[in-house]
Amino acid sequence: MVDDRVLGGGILVVSVAGIVAYFWLLFMSPWAWLTLQVSAFLAVGMVLLIMAWIGYTLATTPPPMPLEDFDFESDLESDDEGEDEEDS
Numbered sequence: 001m002v003d004d005r006v007l008g009g010g011i012l013v014v015s016v017a018g019i020v021a022y023f024w025l026l027f028m029s030p031w032a033w034l035t036l037q038v039s040a041f042l043a044v045g046m047v048l049l050i051m052a053w054i055g056y057t058l059a060t061t062p063p064p065m066p067l068e069d070f071d072f073e074s075d076l077e078s079d080d081e082g083e084d085e086e087d088s
Contacts, residue, residue, distance in 0.1 A: 025035040 026032055
């Protein structure tokens with residue numbers, strides 16, 4: 001397994017290289033406008049994708065059982081039995 005320090009150093013180097021590459025693409029390259037367009041598209045797309053995932057989850061998850069249908073007494077009895085066993 002890879003040492004955590006080596007993995008952390010690798011992530012640090014890749015992140016700094018990504019920042020330098022993005023800076024160059026945005027401010028020094030002839031593709032600055034395209035870089036801005038792609039960045040904005042990806043940012044908005046990710047937000048909308050997360051919103052779609054939340055909507056899908058809300059739409060497909062069954063509703064929870066109402067509390068008035070829940071039998072609280074049976075849960076209390078099972079808890080009491082468990083405490084008696086622990087005391088023995």
